[in-house]
Structures are given as structure tokens and as C-alpha cells.
Amino acid sequence: MSDPGKQAAALAALEAVEDGMALGLGTGSTAALFVDALGARVKAGLRVTGVPTSAATAAQAEALGIPLTSLEEAGRLDLTVDGADEIGPGLALIKGGGGALLREKIVAASSARMLVIADSSKQVAALGAFALPVEIVRFGWRSTADRVDAALAGLGFSAPSVVLRMRHGAPFLTDEGHLILDCALGTIPDPAALDIALNAVTGVVETGIFAGIAGAAILGAPDGSVTRLGAA
Numbered sequence: 001m002s003d004p005g006k007q008a009a010a011l012a013a014l015e016a017v018e019d020g021m022a023l024g025l026g027t028g029s030t031a032a033l034f035v036d037a038l039g040a041r042v043k044a045g046l047r048v049t050g051v052p053t054s055a056a057t058a059a060q061a062e063a064l065g066i067p068l069t070s071l072e073e074a075g076r077l078d079l080t081v082d083g084a085d086e087i088g089p090g091l092a093l094i095k096g097g098g099g100a101l102l103r104e105k106i107v108a109a110s111s112a113r114m115l116v117i118a119d120s121s122k123q124v125a126a127l128g129a130f131a132l133p134v135e136i137v138r139f140g141w142r143s144t145a146d147r148v149d150a151a152l153a154g155l156g157f158s159a160p161s162v163v164l165r166m167r168h169g170a171p172f173l174t175d176e177g178h179l180i181l182d183c184a185l186g187t188i189p190d191p192a193a194l195d196i197a198l199n200a201v202t203g204v205v206e207t208g209i210f211a212g213i214a215g216a217a218i219l220g221a222p223d224g225s226v227t228r229l230g231a232a
Contacts, residue, residue: 101135
């Protein structure tokens with residue numbers, strides 16, 4: 001059975017969807033619940049077009065009959081609905097637990113609004129308990145990992161742990177063919193500054209910090225109630 005908090009947040013997000021919208025469709029367990037609910041609305045007559053942030057979301061949406069297009073064809077999107085691994089002050093996020101952080105950030109940045117949906121446990125006083133995903137190119141990845149580690153140490157993170165993400169005994173590959181470093185940092189005092197610093201490291205493609213991108217969030221509680229943050 002679905003987590004009631006995630007389910008409540010996903011269903012509440014449907015209230016932000018209007019007929020004729022071009023939507024960014026997120027990746028992850030909570031986003032998948034939203035796509036399921038959206039598919040039911042489309043079957044009932046809602047007209048929308050979706051731009052998926054991963055191959056997994058694309059396959060799910062297609063199976064549900066949700067019309068899809070590319071970001072190039074859609075242009076500016078009306079709304080992106082996506083989950084998060086952590087939601088901190090000012091709606092700063094850590095994303096990328098599902099490995100789709102690059103596409104998720106591109107789609108969110110191409111949208112008029114980003115609405116985050118999550119269960120209430122994802123709201124934190126400060127980001128960092130969840131290991132920060134950093135997407136890197138495959139070529140020379142060990143050197144890139146060393147530079148990321150050095151950059152983190154230079155920013156004052158004591159003994160950061162930088163680990164290559166693995167799956168089924170092999171390096172995890174994103175839909176774009178990149179690798180992911182999971183960086184255990186503890187507390188992140190300035191997410192925006194960390195995002196800028198890591199993106200300046202040669203070999204880094206993108207980080208899982210979403211700062212100044214999300215405009216609103218809906219958090220679902222275990223009892224099925226929801227809390228809205230920002231202009232949700």
C-alpha cells in the first residue's frame with residue numbers, strides 16, 4: 001500500500017493542474033503517485049501534455065495514456081511537479097536519490113513554477129542528512145571525485161564521504177550516461193553557495209541541490225492531511 005503522506009501530497013498537487021497545461025513530470029516514488037493520479041484525470045478528459053524527467057517516468061506516463069512531448073517541442077512549461085529527498089528552509093532541496101537530478105533540474109528550470117510533493121518527514125531544519133548526489137562524466141571519474149572531495153574540504157566540510165553510486169555490482173548510470181557521486185556531508189549551511197562551488201569543479205555535470213527553483217511544496221502527513229509551503 002502507498003504511503004498515506006505521499007499519496008495525500010500527490011493528490012493535492014492535482015489541484016494546481018489546469019486544462020491545457022504543459023507539465024514537467026518528476027521522477028521518484030512520490031512523483032510516480034502523482035503521475036498515476038494524473039493519468040486517471042487524463043482518462044476522464046483532462047487535456048495536458050507532459051515532459052518526463054526520466055525514462056522510467058516516460059514509460060509510466062505512456063502506459064497511462066498521458067500525451068508526452070520533448071522539452072524542445074514544448075518550450076516553456078507551465079508547471080513541474082516533482083518530489084524531493086530533503087526540503088530545507090526557503091524550499092531549498094536535495095534531489096537525485098532516483099538518479100534523475102540533471103533532467104529534473106533542466107525541466108524545473110524550464111517551468112514557470114515548480115511544485116514539490118513529499119511526505120512530511122522530508123522537511124528538515126537544514127539540508128545534509130541525505131547524501132548529496134553529484135552527477136559527473138565517466139571519463140576520469142576518479143580524478144573528478146578527488147577534486148570534489150578537495151572542494152568540499154576547502155569549503156569546511158570535515159571528513160566528507162564521497163562515494164561512487166553502485167547498482168547491482170556495477171556503477172550506476174543516469175539516463176544521460178553519467179555517474180553519480182553520493183556525498184555525505186552532515187549539515188549544509190549554505191546550499192546555494194555549495195551548488196555554485198561544486199558546479200565549478202571540472203568533470204561535474206550538476207548537483208542535486210535545487211536552490212531558488214521550487215516555488216511551493218505540499219507535504220503529506222501520515223494521517224492524510226497536507227501542509228502547504230510557499231504559494232502552493
